[in-house]
Amino acid sequence: MFTKQSRHRQLSPLTVIAGSFLLLIIIGTFLLKLPIATEVPISWVDALFVATSGTTVTGLSVFDPGSTLTLFGEIVLLVLIQCGGLGLMIFAVALLALLRRKIGLKNRIYVQESLGQSTAGGMVKLVIWVLIFVFAFEGAAVILLSLHWIPEYGWNKGFYYSVFHAISAFNNAGFSLFPDNLVQFAGDPVVNIILSMMFIIGGLGFVVVMEIFQKKTFREWSLHTKMMVVGTIILNIVATITLFILEYNNPDTIGNFSIYDKVLASYFQGVTPRTAGFNTIATGEMEDSSLLFTMILMFIGGGTASTASGIKLTTFIVIVLASISFVKGIQEPHLFGRSIRTEVLIRSLAITTVSMFIIFFFIFLLTLTEDIAVLPLAFEVVSSFGTVGLSTGITADLSSIGKVIICIVMFIGRIGPLTLFFLFLKQKRETFKFPYDQVHTG
Amino acid sequence: MFTKQSRHRQLSPLTVIAGSFLLLIIIGTFLLKLPIATEVPISWVDALFVATSGTTVTGLSVFDPGSTLTLFGEIVLLVLIQCGGLGLMIFAVALLALLRRKIGLKNRIYVQESLGQSTAGGMVKLVIWVLIFVFAFEGAAVILLSLHWIPEYGWNKGFYYSVFHAISAFNNAGFSLFPDNLVQFAGDPVVNIILSMMFIIGGLGFVVVMEIFQKKTFREWSLHTKMMVVGTIILNIVATITLFILEYNNPDTIGNFSIYDKVLASYFQGVTPRTAGFNTIATGEMEDSSLLFTMILMFIGGGTASTASGIKLTTFIVIVLASISFVKGIQEPHLFGRSIRTEVLIRSLAITTVSMFIIFFFIFLLTLTEDIAVLPLAFEVVSSFGTVGLSTGITADLSSIGKVIICIVMFIGRIGPLTLFFLFLKQKRETFKFPYDQVHTG
Ligand SMILES: [K+]
Numbered sequence: 001m002f003t004k005q006s007r008h009r010q011l012s013p014l015t016v017i018a019g020s021f022l023l024l025i026i027i028g029t030f031l032l033k034l035p036i037a038t039e040v041p042i043s044w045v046d047a048l049f050v051a052t053s054g055t056t057v058t059g060l061s062v063f064d065p066g067s068t069l070t071l072f073g074e075i076v077l078l079v080l081i082q083c084g085g086l087g088l089m090i091f092a093v094a095l096l097a098l099l100r101r102k103i104g105l106k107n108r109i110y111v112q113e114s115l116g117q118s119t120a121g122g123m124v125k126l127v128i129w130v131l132i133f134v135f136a137f138e139g140a141a142v143i144l145l146s147l148h149w150i151p152e153y154g155w156n157k158g159f160y161y162s163v164f165h166a167i168s169a170f171n172n173a174g175f176s177l178f179p180d181n182l183v184q185f186a187g188d189p190v191v192n193i194i195l196s197m198m199f200i201i202g203g204l205g206f207v208v209v210m211e212i213f214q215k216k217t218f219r220e221w222s223l224h225t226k227m228m229v230v231g232t233i234i235l236n237i238v239a240t241i242t243l244f245i246l247e248y249n250n251p252d253t254i255g256n257f258s259i260y261d262k263v264l265a266s267y268f269q270g271v272t273p274r275t276a277g278f279n280t281i282a283t284g285e286m287e288d289s290s291l292l293f294t295m296i297l298m299f300i301g302g303g304t305a306s307t308a309s310g311i312k313l314t315t316f317i318v319i320v321l322a323s324i325s326f327v328k329g330i331q332e333p334h335l336f337g338r339s340i341r342t343e344v345l346i347r348s349l350a351i352t353t354v355s356m357f358i359i360f361f362f363i364f365l366l367t368l369t370e371d372i373a374v375l376p377l378a379f380e381v382v383s384s385f386g387t388v389g390l391s392t393g394i395t396a397d398l399s400s401i402g403k404v405i406i407c408i409v410m411f412i413g414r415i416g417p418l419t420l421f422f423l424f425l426k427q428k429r430e431t432f433k434f435p436y437d438q439v440h441t442g
Numbered sequence: 443m444f445t446k447q448s449r450h451r452q453l454s455p456l457t458v459i460a461g462s463f464l465l466l467i468i469i470g471t472f473l474l475k476l477p478i479a480t481e482v483p484i485s486w487v488d489a490l491f492v493a494t495s496g497t498t499v500t501g502l503s504v505f506d507p508g509s510t511l512t513l514f515g516e517i518v519l520l521v522l523i524q525c526g527g528l529g530l531m532i533f534a535v536a537l538l539a540l541l542r543r544k545i546g547l548k549n550r551i552y553v554q555e556s557l558g559q560s561t562a563g564g565m566v567k568l569v570i571w572v573l574i575f576v577f578a579f580e581g582a583a584v585i586l587l588s589l590h591w592i593p594e595y596g597w598n599k600g601f602y603y604s605v606f607h608a609i610s611a612f613n614n615a616g617f618s619l620f621p622d623n624l625v626q627f628a629g630d631p632v633v634n635i636i637l638s639m640m641f642i643i644g645g646l647g648f649v650v651v652m653e654i655f656q657k658k659t660f661r662e663w664s665l666h667t668k669m670m671v672v673g674t675i676i677l678n679i680v681a682t683i684t685l686f687i688l689e690y691n692n693p694d695t696i697g698n699f700s701i702y703d704k705v706l707a708s709y710f711q712g713v714t715p716r717t718a719g720f721n722t723i724a725t726g727e728m729e730d731s732s733l734l735f736t737m738i739l740m741f742i743g744g745g746t747a748s749t750a751s752g753i754k755l756t757t758f759i760v761i762v763l764a765s766i767s768f769v770k771g772i773q774e775p776h777l778f779g780r781s782i783r784t785e786v787l788i789r790s791l792a793i794t795t796v797s798m799f800i801i802f803f804f805i806f807l808l809t810l811t812e813d814i815a816v817l818p819l820a821f822e823v824v825s826s827f828g829t830v831g832l833s834t835g836i837t838a839d840l841s842s843i844g845k846v847i848i849c850i851v852m853f854i855g856r857i858g859p860l861t862l863f864f865l866f867l868k869q870k871r872e873t874f875k876f877p878y879d880q881v882h883t884g
């Protein structure tokens with residue numbers, strides 16, 4: 001579609017997406033730096049950090065948001081999360097749609113990017129559906145949480161906490177107003193289930209959720225939706241069981257819990273790394289093996305065009321399928337009676353490889369600037385890249401340079417895979433080809 | 443070539459390669475367990491470990507080879523290194539060639555695999571050339587080292603040490619008879635330069651070295667040879683400069699060295715990770731940043747069909763080129779006026795991705811079995827996978843299960859990339875194709 005256009009116009013949707021996020025981060029930084037935003041003065045770097053973390057829906061924080069931010073500061077953060085989560089593009093086009101302005105082709109195209117949709121038609125309608133879905137789910141979560149929290153905290157605080165955590169959950173931000181995130185709710189099934197359902201649905205991606213509503217039977221679903229739904233169920237079960245086994249005897253996490261609470265906490269810690277970032281047990285107290293396993297989950301992330309980041313679950317599934325196919329000697333991997341195109345395979349492998357090198361590079365940078373062991377640094381980088389927000393507890397101890405590095409990683413993590421996706425789409429075959437020559441690899 | 447044959451016959455070259463290595467390891471284990479092989483009794487696991495480390499030319503050891511092994515034990519180790527380094531296949535076919543037996547098609551095919559050659563013709567000739575090259579280089583190294591070491595250690599010990607280290611270097615084994623590996627030679631230019639030239643040449647691969655000899659001008663070289671030579675030079679310069687900067691002020695490594703010795707030690711530590719494994723400074727004392735950088739070098743490794751392992755330098759270059767091309771919007775990466783085929787790109791990305799997942803999986807396993815920090819465990823796994831042999835010093839402290847895990851990683855690291863390479867070669871397109879369906883990744 002873009003192949004005949006000029007180079008300048010090809011890059012513009014990406015520039016617009018990145019530019020909008022940057023602008024939102026800058027505005028957020030200034031607002032959070034205002035004296036009315038915090039109970040105690042914070043540094044510019046800390047304001048930048050939390051603004052970036054909110055906009056990229058990461059959830060990492062250099063201070064406790066609940067006690068440091070004023071109500072104004074919390075609302076700024078909530079707006080950053082909602083704008084960042086929905087995606088600035090959808091937000092902008094939705095505003096345009098609400099104002100009943102005509103959407104030009106250029107706008108349509110980046111909405112298409114943001115949603116991972118392959119047809120340019122019906123974009124306005126789609127954006128409206130997106131908004132309906134988002135506000136319907138967030139509204140439902142607010143009601144359910146209110147029923148639980150208003151009796152406990154009273155009308156004002158109970159309702160406000162419900163709104164904040166519903167938005168934070170659906171957008172996979174993982175910010176909480178409780179000083180221990182959600183550790184005090186480790187055994188509370190209502191909070192665990194409502195919040196996890198919210199971030200799992202948000203992380204599936206709008207396209208998937210819409211298709212589930214529109215097409216009632218599994219058979220009718222697209223390969224993408226089938227992969228997302230089945231993959232999410234399998235991965236969440238595997239993650240729950242794995243963490244249950246790894247942490248079973250750890251007295252600092254679930255070791256002293258009842259068997260019921262052990263299962264509930266393992267479930268929550270199993271589903272949160274992709275890429276919600278809430279935690280009901282202290283991440284820093286987990287076993288090294290659990291931290292490594294969590295890093296893999298954070299790296300995988302959620303769905304394309306969802307509120308989640310990471311390399312994406314579909315990317316991971318394609319690679320797993322491809323590995324199995326290669327061993328069997330089959331050229332093209334297939335699943336549910338559908339083949340996966342070679343370009344999808346290349347894209348998946350490239351996104352994975354490039355992401356791994358980026359993560360490694362930033363871990364390397366942090367070892368130069370920080371005097372902290374490599375595992376917590378690596379965990380922090382993977383968490384930022386997947387815009388997850390889980391931390392072993394080192395975020396506040398990072399140097400100013402370290403905090404800026406993490407900001408860059410969060411930004412790359414949120415924009416990067418979309419950028420790569422776009423670069424692949426706009427690829428064109430060169431008219432002049434060089435001759436081939438043999439290269440031995442591996 | 444294999445597409446019309448049965449599944450059984452397709453797998454046989456791989457089975458033969460893996461089986462031969464296993465057999466060699468088993469024989470080596472029994473020989474090293476003999477009372478005449480060691481000064482003090484060693485456990486079965488330790489015998490297995492050193493036999494595997496020798497056969498896979500890794501160089502990791504659970505004891506000091508120079509003081510623990512008897513002369514008989516050392517010779518067993520040396521034979522394992524020579525057989526493993528040259529590749530059992532070449533070794534077997536070379537024996538056949540020397541016996542002037544006719545080499546059947548089946549044998550030709552796995553020699554072809556081992557050498558990464560694309561034509562089946564001239565295999566016998568090639569194997570003879572390989573042997574000439576190996577023994578010519580090893581012979582030259584023995585003479586040069588003897589001139590340096592005989593005046594110092596006397597005729598017997600001087601000559602024997604020269605033979606052992608020449609073979610260990612050319613085959614990228616990294617085993618040394620000195621208790622501190624080569625730390626005492628940190629400032630000795632003769633030892634540094636002779637040994638590093640040996641393992642660099644061994645790590646380029648026979649095909650590359652042969653082509654350099656046969657075709658005198660750069661223009662005539664194949665793309666593969668150009669990539670290997672230019673890539674090796676650039677990567678070695680980058681590695682030397684990086685380690686020089688990172689370790690400049692580290693008093694435990696090169697901090698107190700003269701500027702000349704700093705350069706020499708940085709050079710040696712820069713070139714040894716791919717995949718020689720000798721060390722002139724204490725690896726465990728290096729900065730965390732240096733260890734991470736070294737891990738990247740160990741992961742990259744040397745040339746296809748060389749005495750080196752890792753994902754291979756060409757694989758890494760293809761990925762770097764592809765990344766640059768994608769950003770530029772070009773479908774097929776090219777270098778030196780030659781395009782790189784899509785299947786080479788897929789193979790490179792797949793080898794890299796699968797290798798990273800394998801490494802991550804085994805680090806995870808070791809965190810379950812060992813009570814050691816993650817960084818040294820990760821370093822050990824990457825070192826084993828790249829059959830490098832550098833260690834932060836934890837090898838002897840591993841549990842028996844941990845030692846067996848490292849044996850498995852060394853075996854996979856040596857056989858794995860070749861296996862993947864072969865699996866890709868024998869791929870056939872399925873006659874029945876499933877319809878395509880859209881999958882969004884990234
Ligand atoms: K998050």
Ligand SMILES: [K+]
Pocket residue numbers: 499500501614615616717718719829830831
């Ligand atoms: K080695």
